[in-house]
Amino acid sequence: MKVILSRKGFDKAAGGCSSLIIDNKYISIPIPDDKTDLKYKDVNICGYNIQTLFDNYDYRGKHKIEPALEKNVNDKKIKLKIDTCHLDPNIEKGVFGQCDDNGSNAATHLKNQGIGQGDLFLFFGWFRKYDLEQHHFTGRDMHCIYAYLKVGKVFDLNNAADVKEAQKLYPEHPHIKYMSKYNTNPKNPHFLFAANINDELISGSGIPSCGRLNLIVEKDEETIDNPSTVLTMPGMSRSNWKLPMIFYNCGMTYHTDTPTEHWFKLDNNFCQLKSVSRGQEFVIPKNDEINGQPDKFQNDEIIKWALNLIKKNIVKPKQ
Numbered sequence: 001m002k003v004i005l006s007r008k009g010f011d012k013a014a015g016g017c018s019s020l021i022i023d024n025k026y027i028s029i030p031i032p033d034d035k036t037d038l039k040y041k042d043v044n045i046c047g048y049n050i051q052t053l054f055d056n057y058d059y060r061g062k063h064k065i066e067p068a069l070e071k072n073v074n075d076k077k078i079k080l081k082i083d084t085c086h087l088d089p090n091i092e093k094g095v096f097g098q099c100d101d102n103g104s105n106a107a108t109h110l111k112n113q114g115i116g117q118g119d120l121f122l123f124f125g126w127f128r129k130y131d132l133e134q135h136h137f138t139g140r141d142m143h144c145i146y147a148y149l150k151v152g153k154v155f156d157l158n159n160a161a162d163v164k165e166a167q168k169l170y171p172e173h174p175h176i177k178y179m180s181k182y183n184t185n186p187k188n189p190h191f192l193f194a195a196n197i198n199d200e201l202i203s204g205s206g207i208p209s210c211g212r213l214n215l216i217v218e219k220d221e222e223t224i225d226n227p228s229t230v231l232t233m234p235g236m237s238r239s240n241w242k243l244p245m246i247f248y249n250c251g252m253t254y255h256t257d258t259p260t261e262h263w264f265k266l267d268n269n270f271c272q273l274k275s276v277s278r279g280q281e282f283v284i285p286k287n288d289e290i291n292g293q294p295d296k297f298q299n300d301e302i303i304k305w306a307l308n309l310i311k312k313n314i315v316k317p318k319q
Contacts, residue, residue, distance in 0.1 A: 001286070002113065002115060002120070002283060003119075003122060003283075003302055003303060004110075004119065004121045004122065004281055004282065005145075005282040006280060006281050007124060008089060008123045008124070009028040009030065009125035009146075010029045010031060010126065011031075011125070014031035015029060018125075018127050018128040018137070018141060019126060019128075020048075020130040020137075021128065021139065022048065022130050022132055023132075024215040025048075025214060026144060026213065026214070026215065026229075027048055028045065028123070028125050028127075028146050029045075029050060029085075030043060030086050030088070031086050032084070032085055033082065033085055033086035033174070036086060036178055037084055038084055038085055038087055039083055040054060040083055050085075051083075056135045057135055057136065087174065088174055088175065089149060090170075090173060091147045093170060094149060094152075094194060094195035094197050095170050095173055095193070095194045096121065096123075096149055096192070096194075097157075097173060097190075098193070098281070099157075099175065099183055099189070099191070100188040100190075101184070101188075106281050107188065108188070108189055109280075109281050109283070110189075110191065110283070111189045111191070113253065113281075113283040113285065115151070115154075115283065116154050117151055117153060117154065118150070118151060119150070120148060120149070120150050121151070121193065122148050122306060122309075124144060124146065125144065125146060126238060127142050127144045127146070140232075141237065142231070143232050143238045143241065143275070144229050144230050144231060144232075145213060145231065146212065147210075147213060148211060149195050149209070150199070150210065151194070152209060153196065154191055154193055154194075155194065157179060157183060158189070158190055163176075170194070176192070195210035196209055201307065202307060205311070207311060207314060211310070212315040213229050213313040213314060213315060214313050216313050217229075217230075217312070217313070218230065219232065219233065220234045222242075225308075227244075227305065227313075229313050231243070231275075239274060239275045239276075239277060240272060240273075240274055241272065241274075242272060243271055243272075244269065244270060244305055245265070245270060246301040247271060247284075248265060248271040250299055251285050251299070252273075252284050253283045254276050254279045255275070261274065262275075284302055
């Protein structure tokens with residue numbers, strides 16, 4: 001199993017502000033996308049309607065408005081320039097699409113890393129705590145892991161048979177419904193990663209192969225045995241992560257070229273990672289794939305950490 005830390009949701013370039021944490025629930029806002037016809041008013045996450053959250057947001061100088069947003073000075077409301085969105089990953093359906101588009105090589109990167117059946121995506125994004133009564137942000141900027149997906153099948157959307165099967169299973173997914181708008185060059189890789197919804201994360205665990213996570217443990221209360229879904233170190237900018245020492249120089253892609261600029265030991269239990277600002281898919285390879293020297297790395301322990309993180313923080317389905 002490979003573990004992939006996959007950046008998703010609103011950011012400064014796509015959306016202009018953070019996603020929300022409401023009552024310890026991660027409300028990851030899908031990025032604006034004029035290629036789809038899915039409107040924010042038709043998207044509900046963890047019981048919250050996204051358009052309603054936008055309509056009620058009161059701009060009080062709490063956050064700089066980026067180019068993707070417009071501010072109505074008279075009523076202090078924020079509205080998106082684009083009211084349609086890219087709902088991906090779709091955690092409830094257990095599916096996630098990736099392609100090379102607009103200069104991104106994310107799909108090529110996943111292909112080169114051999115991501116496939118049995119590998120585990122941990123989806124993270126930019127979040128802040130949000131006061132629903134006062135309608136504004138209250139907390140600090142943080143990167144947080146809000147959901148996960150264990151790959152059960154990979155659909156190659158350049159393969160006619162795979163496309164036909166995916167169209168039957170996931171007709172509303174943007175990489176299927178609007179496939180031609182994303183796959184503008186058939187030579188570029190284009191994939192759909194799907195969980196097997198009848199499968200368990202680990203056999204006998206009772207944990208589904210795809211799901212959402214909560215904010216249960218604050219970062220300053222984290223222990224090795226009780227991990228937090230917050231990545232960002234207390235008192236630091238959101239790209240500065242505090243991770244268990246098993247991550248130190250673990251071969252995570254995008255962070256291996258100049259490791260001394262990215263990785264720092266904090267104590268015997270934790271290290272600091274200065275994560276890169278761009279890049280979507282940070283892959284932690286298996287032990288036997290890192291320079292042929294598995295004894296120098298502890299990636300099996302990272303898998304155990306990821307499974308424990310999910311177990312301790314999963315949003316339990318309603319009975």
